[in-house]
Amino acid sequence: MIRVDLRSDTVSHPSPEMRKAMAEAEVGDDVYGDDPTVNRLQDLAAEKLGMEAGLFVTSGTQGNLVSMLTHCQRGDAVALGEMSHIYNAEAGGTSVLGGIAMRILPNEKSGVISAEAIRTAGAPGDYHKSPVKVLAIENTQNGAGGTAITPEQTAVMVGAANELGLKVHVDGARIFNSAVAQNIPASELARGVDSLTFCLSKGLACPIGSVVVGSRDFIEEADRWRKMLGAGMRQVGIIAAAGIVALDSMIDRLAEDHANATKLAEGLAEYPDVDIDMESVQTNIVRFAVPAGVGKPFAAAMYEEGVYMNAADSALRLVPHYGIDSEDIDFTLLAVKKAMAVATA
Ligand SMILES: Cc1ncc(COP(=O)(O)O)c(C=O)c1O
Structure with missing residues (x-):
């Protein structure tokens, strides 16, 4: 009989508090923006990451995809690390569904992408290449062993990307693990970035869900893409309720x-x-x-x-x-x- 399942943190089960909150959740039609529990979760998520707004999505994969679709047009490119989950483990959705090319950069052992590597990504005006619009980084970097990328390392990557006129997206599936390991607020890991996705259904133990955070304008556009992907959900406060419990009590x-x-x-x-x-x-x-x-x-x-x-x-x-x-x-x-x-x- 299996006593210990260590395949992933995604196999964790919701806590009794989550199940109670889910049973009692106040709900509405979220496609109309009417679900008070979803709205509360999105606001709380944005606040924790120091962003203007949040969008509840079904998964980390969907959060990354919606973000790529929002940052890029068909024919554009995202620059990202060779270890990245978006490149290795999301079924190529960014390219398949978004028509977005992937410019692969080397990751250092720590998971960081060096400023030099980032500078090789975008040569504006070279029409032989798909124009890179966004740099996607990952924190924690799963492929490097769940390494916690620091605010300083993030600032260097953001600086190099911004020099090229690129936006920055963080695949922060485990951003709270990174914050807890460094004993800092998660918002420090989102400083200067344009969008970030984090997962509720990994170490935070929710049954379903991720949240994308960014500026109000970004989230409004991301919402349109989420709808197009068929993930406009209705009385989804039932699930979002667990996310609120997670953000209130499962981070530490x-x-x-x-x-x-x-x-x-x-x-x-x-x-x-x-x-x-x-x-x-x-x-x-x-x-x-x-x-x-x-x-x-x-x-x-x-x-x-x-x-x-x-x-x-x-x-x-x-x-x-x-x-x-x-x-x-x-x-x-x-x-x-x-x-x-x-x-x-
Ligand atoms: C770093 C990272 N990003 C994104 C995801 C995708 O999350 P989901 O499984 O919710 O689609 C994962 C899942 O393991 C991950 O480890």
């Missing part, structure tokens, strides 16, 4: 997930067959490598021991979240001991 507890991730990483680092960069373990994501061919039998053996993880040949990831406590990490490390023996035998 992300520190527990970070502590559990560090404990897990320290335990994994004891194994000679595990290659782990402790510097990359800054939030709730633990990325590590095992010798080629060991990953899949290791994940299968972990499953037998009661720990669910995604299987891959060598590059593996474990993600503690709401519902996983320190004892579950002890249980997981015991499973690692047994599974490693089986997988490397």
Whole structure:
């Protein structure tokens, strides 16, 4: 039987407070702008990020897509990192649905895109190239191990983008993990950026939803794109209610997930067959490598021991979240001991 599911923070379940708030939510037709709970969530989200307005969307993927559609016309381009979720894991929606090209830039180990790399992205006036309109950065940077990008690093990227006349979008799926890890308000991570998407349904444990924040004009236009994508929702305060609980009471507890991730990483680092960069373990994501061919039998053996993880040949990831406590990490490390023996035998 599976006791610990560490595939992702997306597998977390809503808290009892969320379920109660959902049951009791005051609702209206959100396409008419009539849902008071959605309006409250959007306002609260904008306030937390220091932006003018917010838009409730179904997912992080949709928030990023709506943002790209709002920043770019068909034939324009977005510049973004090779590790980025938008490029690697959103089914190419930006290009397929938006006709927007992707200009891929190198990420540093930290997840940052250097100013030099950004400067290579846009050569205005060269009609051989699709004009880059926006730089998309990611915070935390999932592919780099959930690294927390700092306000200073953000300012350098924003500065380089603005020099080229580019807007900046942050895929902040886990922006509150980044803020908690750095002990700063999330609004500091949105300073100077034009739009940001964050997820309610990851570490914040909501069942559904993300919010896009930006200027009032940006959000008005993003709302039109959301409608076009078929995501104008009606009495959706039922879901937004959980988001309000999350923003009011689930942010600070992300520190527990970070502590559990560090404990897990320290335990994994004891194994000679595990290659782990402790510097990359800054939030709730633990990325590590095992010798080629060991990953899949290791994940299968972990499953037998009661720990669910995604299987891959060598590059593996474990993600503690709401519902996983320190004892579950002890249980997981015991499973690692047994599974490693089986997988490397
Ligand atoms: C960095 C990042 N951005 C965007 C997303 C997309 O979110 P969703 O799964 O809600 O579409 C994810 C999902 O894991 C993510 O890790």
